[in-house]
Amino acid sequence: MYRPSAGFRRTAEERRDQLLSWNRGDTAFFAAGACHILAYAFLEKHPEAGFYPVGLWPCGAKDPSHVYVTDGTWAFDHDGWTLQSELLAVTRAAEPDADFQPRPIPINLGDYCARYNHRPRHLFAFDPWERALRYIAQFERGP
Numbered sequence: 001m002y003r004p005s006a007g008f009r010r011t012a013e014e015r016r017d018q019l020l021s022w023n024r025g026d027t028a029f030f031a032a033g034a035c036h037i038l039a040y041a042f043l044e045k046h047p048e049a050g051f052y053p054v055g056l057w058p059c060g061a062k063d064p065s066h067v068y069v070t071d072g073t074w075a076f077d078h079d080g081w082t083l084q085s086e087l088l089a090v091t092r093a094a095e096p097d098a099d100f101q102p103r104p105i106p107i108n109l110g111d112y113c114a115r116y117n118h119r120p121r122h123l124f125a126f127d128p129w130e131r132a133l134r135y136i137a138q139f140e141r142g143p
Contacts, residue, residue: 001086001090002079002082002086002087002090002091003027003031003078003079003090004087004090004091004094004095005031005032005035005065005066005077005078005091006091006094006095007031007094008027008028008031008032008078009032010024010032010033014033015033018123018124018125019125021033021124021125022124022125022126022128026078026131026135027078027079028078029078029128029131030077030078030132030135031066031077031078031079033119034119034124034128034132035066035067035068035077035078036053036067036109036112036113036118037109037121037124037128037129037132038067038077038078038132038135038136039053039067039068039069039076039077040053040108040109040112041129041132041133041136042069042076042132042136043069045133045136049071050071051069051070051071051076052069052070052071052104052105052106053067053068053069053104053105053112054067054068054069054070054075054102054103054104054105055067055102055103055105055116056068056091056100056101056102057100057101057102057103058095058098058099058100059097059098059099059100059101062116063116063117063118064103064105064116065098065100066091067105067112067118068087070084072084074143075087076136076139080138080139081139081142081143083143084102088100088102109121
């Protein structure tokens with residue numbers, strides 16, 4: 001069963017202290033705070049796989065609260081491979097008032113971070129890119 005990113009939200013202290021945030025386990029780190037890094041690292045590692053980044057926007061929000069990649073059927077994020085339909089159903093059930101809406105993100109990582117107020121790579125305690133690639137490697141067999 002898919003574990004929604006809301007279950008891994010950072011504490012106020014983890015939001016203030018990037019080293020504390022960095023020291024969380026990989027699943028928590030890539031569920032909340034670095035989901036966009038994981039998504040774009042996946043795209044760089046698998047450019048021909050037919051995946052694209054998607055943001056989940058809570059009702060009325062100007063910025064997405066979670067980012068994953070999908071090919072329209074399968075999704076990949078902090079919880080590994082999940083059917084996109086399951087990811088959406090479980091995420092919406094976990095926070096029904098948010099009325100999450102998925103939207104494709106047709107821009108690169110740098111532009112995404114600037115436009116949607118997400119932390120760019122250079123503002124993490126350490127560069128998260130290699131950590132993301134190692135995490136992705138655990139799921140290389142695919143769905």
